[in-house]
Amino acid sequence: MNEMTKIETTLKDWESDQEVRWCPGCGDYAILKAVQRTLPQIGADPANTVFVSGIGCSSRFPYYIESYGFHTIHGRAPAFATGIKLANPELDVWLVTGDGDGMSIGGNHTMHLLRRNLNCQIMLFNNEIYGLTKGQYSPTSRVGTTSPSTPMGSVDRPLSPCAFALGVNARFVARAFDVSKNLPEVLKAAHAHKGAAFVEIFQNCIVYNKDVFNDFAAPKGAEDQQLWLEDGQPMVFAKGARGIALDLDTLSLKVVDVVDGDWQGAGVLVHNVTNRAIAHMLVEMPFGPFPMALGVLYDDPRPTFEESVLEQNARAAEGKELDLARLLAKGQTWTVEG
Amino acid sequence: MASVAEDRPADSMMEGSTPEAVVVRFAGDSGDGMQLTGGQFTLSTALAGNDLATFPDFPAEIRAPQGTLFGVSAFQINFGSTAIETAGDAPDVLVAMNPAALKTNLAALKPGGLIIADTGEFNRRNLDKAKYDASPLEDGSLAKWDVLAFDISALTVEAVKPFGLGNKEALRCKNMWTLGLALWMFDRPRDPIYNWLRGKFAKSPELADANIAALDAGHAYGETAELAGPLKKLHIDPVESEPGLYRTITGAEAVSLGLVAGAQLARLPMFFGGYPITPASAILHNLVKMKEFGVTTFQAEDEIAAICSAIGASYAGQLGVTSSSGPGIALKGEAMGLAIMTELPLVIVNSQRGGPSTGLPTKTEQSDLYQAVFGRNGDAPMPVIAARSPADAFECAVEACRIATQYMTPVMLLTDGYIGNAAEPWKVPDPADFAPFPVSFLQEKNHGDQLLPFARDEKGARPWVKPGTPGLMHRIGGIEKNPGTGNIDYSPEAHQTMTEARRDKVLGVANSIPDQEVCLGEASGRMAVVGWGSTFGPIHQAVRRARRRGVDVAHIHIRHIWPLPKNLGELLKGYDHVLVPEMNTGQLKTVLRDQYLVDAKPLNKVSGQPFTIAEIEAAIEGALA
Numbered sequence: 001m002n003e004m005t006k007i008e009t010t011l012k013d014w015e016s017d018q019e020v021r022w023c024p025g026c027g028d029y030a031i032l033k034a035v036q037r038t039l040p041q042i043g044a045d046p047a048n049t050v051f052v053s054g055i056g057c058s059s060r061f062p063y064y065i066e067s068y069g070f071h072t073i074h075g076r077a078p079a080f081a082t083g084i085k086l087a088n089p090e091l092d093v094w095l096v097t098g099d100g101d102g103m104s105i106g107g108n109h110t111m112h113l114l115r116r117n118l119n120c121q122i123m124l125f126n127n128e129i130y131g132l133t134k135g136q137y138s139p140t141s142r143v144g145t146t147s148p149s150t151p152m153g154s155v156d157r158p159l160s161p162c163a164f165a166l167g168v169n170a171r172f173v174a175r176a177f178d179v180s181k182n183l184p185e186v187l188k189a190a191h192a193h194k195g196a197a198f199v200e201i202f203q204n205c206i207v208y209n210k211d212v213f214n215d216f217a218a219p220k221g222a223e224d225q226q227l228w229l230e231d232g233q234p235m236v237f238a239k240g241a242r243g244i245a246l247d248l249d250t251l252s253l254k255v256v257d258v259v260d261g262d263w264q265g266a267g268v269l270v271h272n273v274t275n276r277a278i279a280h281m282l283v284e285m286p287f288g289p290f291p292m293a294l295g296v297l298y299d300d301p302r303p304t305f306e307e308s309v310l311e312q313n314a315r316a317a318e319g320k321e322l323d324l325a326r327l328l329a330k331g332q333t334w335t336v337e338g
Numbered sequence: 339m340a341s342v343a344e345d346r347p348a349d350s351m352m353e354g355s356t357p358e359a360v361v362v363r364f365a366g367d368s369g370d371g372m373q374l375t376g377g378q379f380t381l382s383t384a385l386a387g388n389d390l391a392t393f394p395d396f397p398a399e400i401r402a403p404q405g406t407l408f409g410v411s412a413f414q415i416n417f418g419s420t421a422i423e424t425a426g427d428a429p430d431v432l433v434a435m436n437p438a439a440l441k442t443n444l445a446a447l448k449p450g451g452l453i454i455a456d457t458g459e460f461n462r463r464n465l466d467k468a469k470y471d472a473s474p475l476e477d478g479s480l481a482k483w484d485v486l487a488f489d490i491s492a493l494t495v496e497a498v499k500p501f502g503l504g505n506k507e508a509l510r511c512k513n514m515w516t517l518g519l520a521l522w523m524f525d526r527p528r529d530p531i532y533n534w535l536r537g538k539f540a541k542s543p544e545l546a547d548a549n550i551a552a553l554d555a556g557h558a559y560g561e562t563a564e565l566a567g568p569l570k571k572l573h574i575d576p577v578e579s580e581p582g583l584y585r586t587i588t589g590a591e592a593v594s595l596g597l598v599a600g601a602q603l604a605r606l607p608m609f610f611g612g613y614p615i616t617p618a619s620a621i622l623h624n625l626v627k628m629k630e631f632g633v634t635t636f637q638a639e640d641e642i643a644a645i646c647s648a649i650g651a652s653y654a655g656q657l658g659v660t661s662s663s664g665p666g667i668a669l670k671g672e673a674m675g676l677a678i679m680t681e682l683p684l685v686i687v688n689s690q691r692g693g694p695s696t697g698l699p700t701k702t703e704q705s706d707l708y709q710a711v712f713g714r715n716g717d718a719p720m721p722v723i724a725a726r727s728p729a730d731a732f733e734c735a736v737e738a739c740r741i742a743t744q745y746m747t748p749v750m751l752l753t754d755g756y757i758g759n760a761a762e763p764w765k766v767p768d769p770a771d772f773a774p775f776p777v778s779f780l781q782e783k784n785h786g787d788q789l790l791p792f793a794r795d796e797k798g799a800r801p802w803v804k805p806g807t808p809g810l811m812h813r814i815g816g817i818e819k820n821p822g823t824g825n826i827d828y829s830p831e832a833h834q835t836m837t838e839a840r841r842d843k844v845l846g847v848a849n850s851i852p853d854q855e856v857c858l859g860e861a862s863g864r865m866a867v868v869g870w871g872s873t874f875g876p877i878h879q880a881v882r883r884a885r886r887r888g889v890d891v892a893h894i895h896i897r898h899i900w901p902l903p904k905n906l907g908e909l910l911k912g913y914d915h916v917l918v919p920e921m922n923t924g925q926l927k928t929v930l931r932d933q934y935l936v937d938a939k940p941l942n943k944v945s946g947q948p949f950t951i952a953e954i955e956a957a958i959e960g961a962l963a
């Protein structure tokens with residue numbers, strides 16, 4: 001997020017003149033709309049906003065937003081964003097990446113951007129597949145995913161982007177899915193966080209990995225499998241009938257029934273966005289026995305990378321005069337007389 | 339190279355009492371501090387007004403086992419009263435701090451040269467490590483040379499006794515004792531070294547005092563030893579130099595200063611993204627100390643992130659710079675393509691080293707010319723400049739910044755490990771002598787009510803549009819684009835037009851660079867010896883010597899490797915023979931043949947050591963025989 005002058009815009013102002021070229025029905029459309037809806041709500045200024053992306057279906061995103069946009073190379077968007085922010089910290093930078101771009105070829109850069117805490121929003125569209133290259137399995141694909149490169153099913157175990165983010169010391173981790181009506185709220189929270197804000201967005205690739213998130217993200221009927229987390233609120237789901245509690249014997253989470261709304265009696269935890277240990281447990285909950293944890297899982301700001309760098313720059317320059325001739329003549333010199 | 343006395347001989351010679359130039363090599367264990375000794379001797383030599391060139395040659399290992407052959411670290415300096423352009427072919431004096439140092443460096447020593455050896459280190463253990471059966475100091479095998487062997491170790495321990503150091507610490511002062519002797523030999527003042535030692539050991543004055551005592555003891559030893567034996571005091575007159583202020587400079591320092599000056603001339607803050615790699619890291623280390631000039635440095639997670647962050651900074655309106663050596667440059671290739679495609683300014687410094695792969699990290703080579711000119715996917719043209727010496731690297735860096743910002747293109751600046759580490763006197767330039775090339779960012783739409791981010795000026799350059807500028811929102815990327823709007827455009831016409839536009843823009847840089855000059859000899863004749871990069875020195879001296887013997891030969895040195903100067907083809911056609919000495923297997927040679935259909939003949943050396951003058955002289959003779 002940036003401390004910025006709020007600008008009045010409408011959703012239309014954020015639509016570029018470029019024809020959107022995702023497959024019809026792709027979850028990316030819903031995310032694009034959610035972002036275009038969010039930007040006016042946070043008072044973002046198109047001239048001061050930069051969308052940076054790598055390569056992949058998701059990385060086409062910047063072309064469709066009427067702001068500054070840089071479609072870079074595969075996996076490296078975090079590195080470009082770092083240069084952009086260090087050169088001009090006033091810019092409001094959004095990163096758009098995917099599970100292949102951000103977790104495979106660019107995993108290294110995602111890691112370092114998060115641990116450095118560069119002040120920007122990272123939206124990782126997780127569709128558990130390589131879409132643009134026609135459907136190979138990705139680092140988030142579930143074991144057994146059949147694809148052109150794994151006809152007998154994939155054998156390597158997937159990673160969880162949110163667990164990765166927490167592991168490399170991200171200070172803001174959130175999760176949502178493409179068609180969720182809550183997505184703008186999550187994006188707003190990400191924008192309000194000063195520092196690297198990591199948002200995993202489950203996205204339906206209807207061509208190569210159709211409906212793999214339907215158990216919790218179907219447009220209708222899967223709500224009972226969604227645990228929407230809110231700071232200070234009890235961790236209840238399934239219309240308040242169930243909740244998440246801490247099993248003190250195993251120091252792990254468990255699902256409990258909530259009878260007559262008495263979540264306290266059931267020992268349901270209250271969500272505290274600064275509790276890192278619980279955040280780790282929430283992202284590790286196996287889906288099926290547990291619901292999918294969504295919303296802001298963790299939010300505990302620290303000084304940002306660019307602030308610290310620029311503060312050092314200023315300190316190094318303090319009291320020094322900008323004299324190039326003096327710099328060139330530094331060290332031991334001698335004069336040859338004419 | 340500081341001299342204006344271009345046409346006087348600079349051959350090393352010890353005969354006579356006042357030679358014009360002397361080559362000294364300090365060699366010892368990597369723990370003996372030979373690079374420091376060499377560096378301080380260089381400084382005192384520069385202060386005495388001699389022209390000089392140095393060649394630090396150190397092992398790849400950080401701490402090689404003591405006394406071993408591969409742990410030898412050497413520092414060679416050639417200094418004199420005339421123009422010096424190489425570190426010298428063969429040393430006149432070899433200081434060998436142990437048997438391994440003697441063994442690995444003896445072959446280079448000039449017949450009749452002087453060996454100064456520390457007998458304290460010529461014990462059985464060290465002789466074994468150096469694979470000597472018998473001590474060479476005693477078996478007569480050094481008869482070709484003058485030998486001055488005495489127990490420097492014991493003399494040093496004795497000299498620093500009053501300071502109560504442990505034996506190990508006391509022995510560490512050996513290099514200062516040796517330096518003291520060298521200072522005496524060449525009639526150099528000790529004051530600058532005293533000052534340096536006091537600064538270096540400000541926190542432990544007893545160490546400063548001990549080192550000074552060792553230095554003085556070495557100096558005093560010279561006085562007494564002169565009475566007998568081969569040790570002679572030599573005085574080298576100052577070189578005749580252009581009047582002005584001088585300092586010594588290494589290539590890495592010159593590149594750093596040149597980049598800062600270039601950014602200032604462009605009126606831009608500079609962003610440097612780097613990743614540790616030998617021998618390029620020195621540039622990062624230098625730039626972190628220049629933050630007051632609007633320099634932001636960023637140590638990235640890898641080579642790719644280093645260049646990508648620099649491109650990001652350029653996109654946001656600063657001058658992005660990245661630097662590396664061959665292997666790192668290879669990793670940056672894809673990102674260079676993006677900078678070419680999005681037409682953003684960027685300076686990429688390649689401190690070349692021996693390759694391929696990890697190759698010879700601490701040895702020099704100029705084998706990345708193909709990589710610089712051709713080494714990317716697609717038709718990806720990029721200007722390439724090569725520095726010829728530490729001092730020249732300053733101007734080259736400024737030039738790289740100029741081309742990058744004026745033509746909206748990445749530019750590669752080639753140096754090498756030799757240029758980066760070597761030092762030479764440098765006439766400190768006046769920044770006011772450089773014409774500024776201020777950058778202007780596009781502030782409003784450039785085509786009626788339309789923004790055309792890829793409209794071109796008369797140089798073929800597109801406008802630089804900074805994010806944050808109201809009303810100029812647009813998208814750029816690595817996909818082929820419409821020649822004006824920059825929107826994605828895969829059409830056949832768009833790719834044809836844009837590929838040609840990128841090529842023509844880079845070729846057009848030739849309009850802004852000086853015509854190729856002949857730096858020694860006539861503009862036509864029997865032979866031109868054509869070089870680039872750090873082979874300048876030996877080529878220049880070899881051509882000079884051949885000309886003195888009446889050979890019709892000229893020296894042409896190319897700074898702009900791509901695009902080449904416009905008149906170069908015509909110029910080369912004026913010679914019967916074209917000889918191209920390179921520390922690779924013939925890369926510039928290939929480019930010259932391709933561009934001009936000239937019968938350029940290669941002379942190649944890839945041993946990790948610079949050419950000697952004699953090698954090039956022999957090749958000239960051979961080709962004309």
Ligand code: SF4
Nearest residue numbers: 023026057131205206
């Ligand atoms: S391939 Fe999948 S992710 Fe890509 S645009 Fe089509 S539906 Fe969307």
